[in-house]
Amino acid sequence: MTDYAIAGRNLTMQFGTFRANDDITLAVPAGERRALIGPNGAGKSTLFNLLAGQLRPTSGTVTLLGRDVTRVPAHRRARLGLARTFQLTDLLDELTVRENVQLTLAAQSSAHRVFWRPLGSVGTLAAEADAVLAQWDLGDFGDRLVRELAYGQQRILEIALAMSRNPQVLLLDEPTAGLSPADARKLTGLVAALPRTITVVMIEHDMEVAFTLSDQVSVLQQGRVIAAGTPDEVATDNRVLEAYLGEAADA
Ligand SMILES: Nc1ncnc2c1ncn2[C@@H]1O[C@H](COP(=O)(O)OP(=O)(O)OP(=O)(O)O)[C@@H](O)[C@H]1O
Numbered sequence: 001m002t003d004y005a006i007a008g009r010n011l012t013m014q015f016g017t018f019r020a021n022d023d024i025t026l027a028v029p030a031g032e033r034r035a036l037i038g039p040n041g042a043g044k045s046t047l048f049n050l051l052a053g054q055l056r057p058t059s060g061t062v063t064l065l066g067r068d069v070t071r072v073p074a075h076r077r078a079r080l081g082l083a084r085t086f087q088l089t090d091l092l093d094e095l096t097v098r099e100n101v102q103l104t105l106a107a108q109s110s111a112h113r114v115f116w117r118p119l120g121s122v123g124t125l126a127a128e129a130d131a132v133l134a135q136w137d138l139g140d141f142g143d144r145l146v147r148e149l150a151y152g153q154q155r156i157l158e159i160a161l162a163m164s165r166n167p168q169v170l171l172l173d174e175p176t177a178g179l180s181p182a183d184a185r186k187l188t189g190l191v192a193a194l195p196r197t198i199t200v201v202m203i204e205h206d207m208e209v210a211f212t213l214s215d216q217v218s219v220l221q222q223g224r225v226i227a228a229g230t231p232d233e234v235a236t237d238n239r240v241l242e243a244y245l246g247e248a249a250d251a
Contacts, residue, residue, distance in 0.1 A: 004063065005030040005199035006051055006082070006169045011060035013046050020046040021057070022223040028216075030168075031196045035210035036203045037234075038220035039243060044203045045087070045173065047220070051201070052084045052171055053077045065168060083167035085158045087174050091146045097157060098142035101129035104161045136160040136190065152183030156190065163194070170194070172202040176209050188212060211235065219243065 007027035013020045021043045028034045036044045049055040051062055053074035061070045069077050092100055102125045133139050136156055141149060149157065155175060162170055175191060176184040188209050194200060204210035210217060211231035219227040219234060221243045227234055234240055 003030050003066065004028060005032070005065060006201065007063045008047065008051055008057075009061050009063075011047065011050050011062070012058045013043075013050060013055060014058040019223050021050065023060070024220075024223070024225055026051075026218055026225065028169075028199055028201055030199055032199055032216060033214045034199075034201045035214035035217045035231075036201065036220060037205070037207065037210050037217060038226075042220040043223040044220055046223075048084065048171055048173055048201075048203060052082060078165065078167075081166075081168035082171070083162035083165045083169070084171035085155075085162050085173055085175065087177065089154050089158050091154060091158060091161075093145065093147040095146060096142065097133065097138060097144055097146055097149065098126060098129045100146055100157065101132050101161060101164060102126060104164050105129060105132075108165050132160055132164045136163075137186075150183075152179050152187070155179060155183070156187055159187070159190065163198075167198065169199045169201070172200065172204075174203050174205060176204065176206055184209060207235075 004027045009025050011021050011024045024047060026047065036047065038044055046055065050057050053069065053072060057070065061068055063069065064077055064080055064082055067080065069080065092103070105125050105128055130139065130142060133142050138153065138157060138160065141153065146154065146157070159172065159175065172191065176187055179187060184206065191200065191213055202210070202213065214231060216228065217231055217234040218225050219240050226239045226243060227237045229237070
Protein backbone atom coordinates (compact mmCIF):
# COMPACT_ATOMS: atom_id res chain seq x y z
CA MET A 1 0.00 0.00 0.00
CA THR A 2 1.26 3.48 -0.79
CA ASP A 3 2.28 5.57 2.19
CA TYR A 4 0.43 8.83 1.82
CA ALA A 5 1.98 11.79 3.57
CA ILE A 6 -1.27 13.69 3.50
CA ALA A 7 -4.66 12.67 2.22
CA GLY A 8 -8.15 14.09 2.14
CA ARG A 9 -10.88 11.57 1.40
CA ASN A 10 -14.41 12.43 0.27
CA LEU A 11 -14.04 15.93 1.66
CA THR A 12 -17.11 18.10 1.50
CA MET A 13 -17.22 21.64 2.91
CA GLN A 14 -20.57 23.27 2.99
CA PHE A 15 -20.96 26.99 3.75
CA GLY A 16 -24.72 27.40 4.25
CA THR A 17 -26.20 25.99 1.07
CA PHE A 18 -22.97 26.45 -0.92
CA ARG A 19 -20.53 23.57 -1.38
CA ALA A 20 -17.02 24.97 -1.65
CA ASN A 21 -15.57 21.42 -1.72
CA ASP A 22 -17.74 18.63 -3.03
CA ASP A 23 -16.54 15.08 -2.32
CA ILE A 24 -12.85 15.76 -2.98
CA THR A 25 -10.31 12.97 -2.63
CA LEU A 26 -6.65 13.94 -2.82
CA ALA A 27 -3.93 11.54 -1.63
CA VAL A 28 -0.31 12.67 -1.85
CA PRO A 29 2.42 10.03 -1.47
CA ALA A 30 5.47 10.82 0.66
CA GLY A 31 8.03 12.93 -1.17
CA GLU A 32 5.71 14.03 -3.96
CA ARG A 33 5.31 17.60 -5.20
CA ARG A 34 1.65 18.23 -5.93
CA ALA A 35 0.18 21.41 -7.39
CA LEU A 36 -3.45 22.41 -6.98
CA ILE A 37 -4.66 24.59 -9.80
CA GLY A 38 -8.05 25.80 -10.93
CA PRO A 39 -10.00 28.95 -11.71
CA ASN A 40 -10.78 31.54 -9.03
CA GLY A 41 -13.29 30.25 -6.52
CA ALA A 42 -12.68 26.59 -7.44
CA GLY A 43 -12.17 25.64 -3.78
CA LYS A 44 -8.37 25.38 -3.53
CA SER A 45 -7.97 27.50 -0.38
CA THR A 46 -10.89 25.72 1.25
CA LEU A 47 -9.18 22.39 0.58
CA PHE A 48 -5.93 23.73 2.06
CA ASN A 49 -7.81 24.88 5.15
CA LEU A 50 -9.30 21.40 5.53
CA LEU A 51 -5.90 19.72 5.13
CA ALA A 52 -4.17 22.09 7.57
CA GLY A 53 -7.00 22.16 10.10
CA GLN A 54 -8.21 25.76 9.85
CA LEU A 55 -11.57 24.27 8.84
CA ARG A 56 -13.39 21.09 9.85
CA PRO A 57 -15.07 19.32 6.93
CA THR A 58 -18.81 18.87 6.76
CA SER A 59 -17.96 15.28 5.86
CA GLY A 60 -14.91 13.28 4.87
CA THR A 61 -11.56 12.62 6.52
CA VAL A 62 -8.02 13.95 6.56
CA THR A 63 -5.00 11.78 7.34
CA LEU A 64 -1.50 13.05 8.04
CA LEU A 65 1.34 10.52 7.89
CA GLY A 66 -1.19 7.74 8.20
CA ARG A 67 -3.00 9.18 11.21
CA ASP A 68 -6.58 10.44 11.14
CA VAL A 69 -6.38 14.15 11.99
CA THR A 70 -9.86 15.20 10.87
CA ARG A 71 -10.68 16.44 14.36
CA VAL A 72 -7.16 17.52 15.30
CA PRO A 73 -6.76 21.34 15.46
CA ALA A 74 -4.26 23.16 13.25
CA HIS A 75 -1.64 23.78 15.96
CA ARG A 76 -1.50 20.07 16.82
CA ARG A 77 -1.25 19.09 13.15
CA ALA A 78 1.76 21.43 13.06
CA ARG A 79 3.37 19.43 15.85
CA LEU A 80 2.68 16.22 13.96
CA GLY A 81 4.76 17.43 11.01
CA LEU A 82 2.63 19.79 8.93
CA ALA A 83 3.66 23.36 8.06
CA ARG A 84 1.88 25.83 5.83
CA THR A 85 2.30 29.29 4.47
CA PHE A 86 -0.53 31.70 3.82
CA GLN A 87 -1.51 33.76 0.78
CA LEU A 88 -0.87 36.94 2.73
CA THR A 89 2.32 36.78 4.71
CA ASP A 90 2.00 35.81 8.33
CA LEU A 91 5.17 37.48 9.64
CA LEU A 92 5.68 39.77 12.63
CA ASP A 93 6.43 43.01 10.78
CA GLU A 94 7.77 45.04 13.70
CA LEU A 95 10.35 42.44 14.73
CA THR A 96 13.64 41.77 13.02
CA VAL A 97 14.10 38.94 10.59
CA ARG A 98 16.31 37.11 13.11
CA GLU A 99 13.72 37.57 15.90
CA ASN A 100 11.03 36.06 13.68
CA VAL A 101 13.18 32.97 13.14
CA GLN A 102 14.15 32.81 16.84
CA LEU A 103 10.50 32.88 17.89
CA THR A 104 9.66 30.03 15.54
CA LEU A 105 12.63 28.00 16.76
CA ALA A 106 11.74 28.71 20.41
CA ALA A 107 8.13 27.64 19.83
CA GLN A 108 9.43 24.52 18.11
CA SER A 109 11.76 23.57 20.94
CA SER A 110 9.16 24.30 23.62
CA ALA A 111 6.73 22.02 21.76
CA HIS A 112 9.28 19.22 21.99
CA ARG A 113 10.75 20.20 25.36
CA VAL A 114 11.04 17.61 28.05
CA PHE A 115 10.96 18.84 31.63
CA TRP A 116 14.54 17.93 32.53
CA ARG A 117 16.08 19.66 29.51
CA PRO A 118 16.17 23.51 29.56
CA LEU A 119 15.13 25.55 26.55
CA GLY A 120 18.10 26.54 24.36
CA SER A 121 19.74 29.79 25.44
CA VAL A 122 19.06 33.03 23.58
CA GLY A 123 22.58 32.94 22.16
CA THR A 124 22.11 29.43 20.80
CA LEU A 125 18.79 30.38 19.27
CA ALA A 126 20.33 33.44 17.59
CA ALA A 127 23.07 31.25 16.12
CA GLU A 128 20.54 28.70 14.93
CA ALA A 129 18.43 31.49 13.45
CA ASP A 130 21.45 32.82 11.57
CA ALA A 131 22.09 29.35 10.17
CA VAL A 132 18.49 29.20 8.90
CA LEU A 133 18.82 32.65 7.34
CA ALA A 134 22.09 31.77 5.63
CA GLN A 135 20.52 28.65 4.18
CA TRP A 136 17.78 30.75 2.59
CA ASP A 137 20.09 33.46 1.30
CA LEU A 138 18.76 35.94 3.89
CA GLY A 139 21.98 36.06 5.91
CA ASP A 140 22.49 39.79 5.33
CA PHE A 141 19.03 40.71 6.61
CA GLY A 142 18.98 39.33 10.17
CA ASP A 143 18.95 42.79 11.81
CA ARG A 144 16.36 44.31 9.51
CA LEU A 145 12.74 44.75 10.53
CA VAL A 146 10.53 42.45 8.52
CA ARG A 147 8.52 45.40 7.21
CA GLU A 148 11.69 46.81 5.67
CA LEU A 149 12.20 43.70 3.52
CA ALA A 150 11.15 43.57 -0.09
CA TYR A 151 7.98 41.54 -0.63
CA GLY A 152 9.89 38.75 -2.37
CA GLN A 153 12.23 38.41 0.61
CA GLN A 154 9.23 38.27 2.95
CA ARG A 155 7.78 35.37 0.97
CA ILE A 156 11.11 33.56 1.11
CA LEU A 157 11.35 34.23 4.87
CA GLU A 158 7.90 32.74 5.31
CA ILE A 159 8.99 29.49 3.67
CA ALA A 160 12.23 29.56 5.69
CA LEU A 161 10.15 29.81 8.89
CA ALA A 162 7.88 26.97 7.82
CA MET A 163 10.92 24.83 7.00
CA SER A 164 12.66 25.66 10.29
CA ARG A 165 9.88 23.68 11.98
CA ASN A 166 11.27 20.55 10.27
CA PRO A 167 7.98 19.60 8.67
CA GLN A 168 7.39 16.38 6.81
CA VAL A 169 4.57 17.97 4.84
CA LEU A 170 4.70 21.55 3.58
CA LEU A 171 1.64 23.35 2.20
CA LEU A 172 2.47 26.44 0.16
CA ASP A 173 -0.35 28.84 -0.62
CA GLU A 174 0.47 30.70 -3.84
CA PRO A 175 4.19 31.04 -3.08
CA THR A 176 4.95 33.24 -6.09
CA ALA A 177 1.85 35.47 -5.97
CA GLY A 178 2.76 39.14 -6.26
CA LEU A 179 6.44 38.47 -6.95
CA SER A 180 8.51 40.00 -9.72
CA PRO A 181 9.58 37.47 -12.39
CA ALA A 182 13.12 37.47 -10.93
CA ASP A 183 11.88 36.83 -7.37
CA ALA A 184 9.45 34.17 -8.63
CA ARG A 185 12.35 32.39 -10.36
CA LYS A 186 14.45 32.57 -7.21
CA LEU A 187 11.67 31.22 -5.02
CA THR A 188 10.89 28.47 -7.56
CA GLY A 189 14.55 27.41 -7.40
CA LEU A 190 14.49 27.32 -3.60
CA VAL A 191 11.32 25.21 -3.52
CA ALA A 192 12.71 22.89 -6.22
CA ALA A 193 15.79 22.33 -4.05
CA LEU A 194 13.83 21.22 -0.96
CA PRO A 195 14.81 17.71 0.10
CA ARG A 196 12.68 14.86 -1.19
CA THR A 197 12.06 13.73 2.36
CA ILE A 198 9.49 16.54 2.44
CA THR A 199 6.13 16.29 0.73
CA VAL A 200 5.03 19.57 -0.83
CA VAL A 201 1.49 20.54 -1.81
CA MET A 202 1.10 23.98 -3.37
CA ILE A 203 -1.65 26.18 -4.68
CA GLU A 204 -0.18 28.00 -7.63
CA HIS A 205 -1.83 30.26 -10.17
CA ASP A 206 1.23 30.59 -12.36
CA MET A 207 1.06 27.52 -14.61
CA GLU A 208 4.71 27.66 -15.51
CA VAL A 209 5.70 27.57 -11.85
CA ALA A 210 3.11 24.88 -11.03
CA PHE A 211 4.22 22.66 -13.90
CA THR A 212 7.94 23.18 -13.23
CA LEU A 213 7.70 22.31 -9.56
CA SER A 214 5.19 19.48 -9.50
CA ASP A 215 5.21 15.75 -10.19
CA GLN A 216 1.43 15.66 -10.19
CA VAL A 217 -1.22 18.32 -10.69
CA SER A 218 -4.80 18.23 -9.40
CA VAL A 219 -7.25 20.53 -11.13
CA LEU A 220 -10.22 21.88 -9.21
CA GLN A 221 -13.33 23.44 -10.62
CA GLN A 222 -16.51 24.34 -8.78
CA GLY A 223 -15.47 22.41 -5.69
CA ARG A 224 -14.52 19.18 -7.47
CA VAL A 225 -11.34 17.60 -8.79
CA ILE A 226 -11.95 17.50 -12.53
CA ALA A 227 -8.54 16.13 -13.56
CA ALA A 228 -5.29 14.88 -12.06
CA GLY A 229 -2.05 13.68 -13.60
CA THR A 230 1.41 14.72 -14.61
CA PRO A 231 1.89 18.29 -15.84
CA ASP A 232 1.94 17.02 -19.45
CA GLU A 233 -1.25 15.02 -19.01
CA VAL A 234 -3.08 17.88 -17.38
CA ALA A 235 -1.88 20.47 -19.89
CA THR A 236 -3.51 18.53 -22.73
CA ASP A 237 -6.66 17.47 -20.87
CA ASN A 238 -9.76 18.83 -22.61
CA ARG A 239 -11.71 19.30 -19.35
CA VAL A 240 -8.89 21.45 -18.03
CA LEU A 241 -8.66 23.52 -21.19
CA GLU A 242 -12.42 24.04 -21.08
CA ALA A 243 -12.30 25.07 -17.41
CA TYR A 244 -9.69 27.71 -18.14
CA LEU A 245 -11.19 28.84 -21.44
CA GLY A 246 -14.54 29.11 -19.65
CA GLU A 247 -12.96 31.36 -17.07
CA ALA A 248 -11.36 33.53 -19.78
CA ALA A 249 -14.72 33.79 -21.58
CA ASP A 250 -16.46 34.86 -18.33
CA ALA A 251 -13.84 37.52 -17.58
N1 LIG B 1 -16.11 31.00 4.95
C1 LIG B 1 -16.80 30.98 3.79
N2 LIG B 1 -18.13 31.23 3.77
C2 LIG B 1 -18.82 31.22 2.62
N3 LIG B 1 -18.29 30.96 1.41
C3 LIG B 1 -16.98 30.71 1.37
C4 LIG B 1 -16.16 30.71 2.55
N4 LIG B 1 -14.88 30.42 2.18
C5 LIG B 1 -14.90 30.26 0.84
N5 LIG B 1 -16.15 30.43 0.36
C6 LIG B 1 -16.57 30.33 -1.04
O1 LIG B 1 -16.13 29.07 -1.52
C7 LIG B 1 -15.72 29.19 -2.87
C8 LIG B 1 -14.31 28.63 -2.99
O2 LIG B 1 -13.41 29.53 -2.38
P1 LIG B 1 -11.86 29.23 -2.25
O3 LIG B 1 -11.24 30.42 -1.61
O4 LIG B 1 -11.66 27.90 -1.63
O5 LIG B 1 -11.46 29.14 -3.79
P2 LIG B 1 -10.01 29.25 -4.46
O6 LIG B 1 -9.98 28.18 -5.51
O7 LIG B 1 -8.97 29.21 -3.43
O8 LIG B 1 -10.08 30.67 -5.13
P3 LIG B 1 -8.91 31.75 -5.41
O9 LIG B 1 -8.07 31.13 -6.47
O10 LIG B 1 -9.68 32.93 -5.90
O11 LIG B 1 -8.19 31.98 -4.11
C9 LIG B 1 -15.81 30.67 -3.25
O12 LIG B 1 -17.02 30.85 -3.97
C10 LIG B 1 -15.86 31.36 -1.92
O13 LIG B 1 -16.63 32.54 -2.00
